[in-house]
Amino acid sequence: MAVAFSGGADSTALLLDCVRQWPGQVRAIHIHHGLQDAADQFANHCQQLCEQLQVPLVQCKVNAKNEAGQSPEDAARRARYAALSQAVHTHPALQGVKDVAVAQHADDQVETLLLALSRGAGLAGLASMPAKWTRDGLQWHRPLLNVPGAKLREYLLDAQVAWVEDPTNQDEQFTRNRIRAQLLPALERAFPQFRDTFARSASHAAEAQDILNEVAAVDLASVQEYGSPNIKAVQQLSLARQSLVLRHWLKVQHQTTPSAVQMTELLSQIAACTTRGHQLRLKVGRGYVRREGPILEWSAEN
Incomplete structure (x- = not known):
C-alpha cells in the first residue's frame, strides 16, 4: 500500500491511520509541485515525519503549471496522479505496490458535488468522486470520503502529530476555497446532515451512470465499423x-x-x-x- 502524502492534515491522518492498521507495509509518495515557495518546506516536513513513523518515502518533482484554458487546480491534479502512477511503476522502493490511497474526505466530496451542480453537470459529474477505481493497472482508494475534515484534525491533535497548512487553501480566488469558507458553514447550520445526504445523492448518480455506461457499451458495439x-x-x-x-x-x-x-x-x-x-x-x-x-x-x- 502506498499513500499519497502531501504533508497536509488530510493525508497525514490517512498515513497515520494506515501505518497503525498495517505496520511495516505502508509506503508514502510526496509530489513536489514547485508552485509555491513553501514547497521545499512541505517536502522536508514529509521526510521528517516519515522517518519518525519508519515509513519509506519517495519524493517526485513535477511540472504542474497550467496550460492556456486549463485551471491551475486541474493541471496540478493531472500532474499529481500521473506522477503517482509513474512512481509506483518505476521506483524501486515501491516495487510490488498495487494499491494507492488518497486523502479526499467528506468535505471534498461535497465541494465536488457543488462544483458539478454549478457547472450544470450530468450524472457523471454528479456522481462526484468514487471511493475505489482502477487506473494504470493500479487500485486507487479514497477511504476517508465519509469522514469530515474537522474529524481528521481532531484525530491528529489527539495523536499529537503535526501537519503543514497550505497557504493557498485560504485563497478564495479558487472556487473550492470559496465553497469551503462560505457555503459549507451555511450548509452546516441549515442541514446538519448534509454530508451524509449529499453522499447518498452522489452514490445514486454513480449507480445510474454505471447503468448508462453499460447501455452505451452495448450501443457502441452495435454501431461500430x-x-x-x-x-x-x-x-x-x-x-x-x-x-x-x-x-x-x-x-x-x-x-x-x-x-x-x-x-x-x-x-x-x-x-x-x-x-x-x-x-x-x-x-x-x-x-x-x-x-x-x-x-x-x-x-x-x-
Whole structure:
C-alpha cells in the first residue's frame, strides 16, 4: 500500500491511520509541485515525519503549471496522479505496490458535488468522486470520503502529530476555497446532515451512470465499423442514445470529453449526413471529429 502524502492534515491522518492498521507495509509518495515557495518546506516536513513513523518515502518533482484554458487546480491534479502512477511503476522502493490511497474526505466530496451542480453537470459529474477505481493497472482508494475534515484534525491533535497548512487553501480566488469558507458553514447550520445526504445523492448518480455506461457499451458495439461509429447506425438511435454512445466512444477510446455545446453541434452535423458529399470536421474535446466515408473518426489537436 502506498499513500499519497502531501504533508497536509488530510493525508497525514490517512498515513497515520494506515501505518497503525498495517505496520511495516505502508509506503508514502510526496509530489513536489514547485508552485509555491513553501514547497521545499512541505517536502522536508514529509521526510521528517516519515522517518519518525519508519515509513519509506519517495519524493517526485513535477511540472504542474497550467496550460492556456486549463485551471491551475486541474493541471496540478493531472500532474499529481500521473506522477503517482509513474512512481509506483518505476521506483524501486515501491516495487510490488498495487494499491494507492488518497486523502479526499467528506468535505471534498461535497465541494465536488457543488462544483458539478454549478457547472450544470450530468450524472457523471454528479456522481462526484468514487471511493475505489482502477487506473494504470493500479487500485486507487479514497477511504476517508465519509469522514469530515474537522474529524481528521481532531484525530491528529489527539495523536499529537503535526501537519503543514497550505497557504493557498485560504485563497478564495479558487472556487473550492470559496465553497469551503462560505457555503459549507451555511450548509452546516441549515442541514446538519448534509454530508451524509449529499453522499447518498452522489452514490445514486454513480449507480445510474454505471447503468448508462453499460447501455452505451452495448450501443457502441452495435454501431461500430472497423472500430469507429458508423454514421447510419448512429442515426438509427434516439438523440439521447446518440449522445450517450458518442460520449462513451470519445471517453473510452480517445480519453476526451465534449462540452454540451460541442455535443449538440455534433448531433446536428450527424443528422445532416444524408449524402455522401456532406463533410464533417468539428472541434470536440481535445481534438476533432471528422467524417471518413461512412464512419466517424477522432484525432487529437496538433
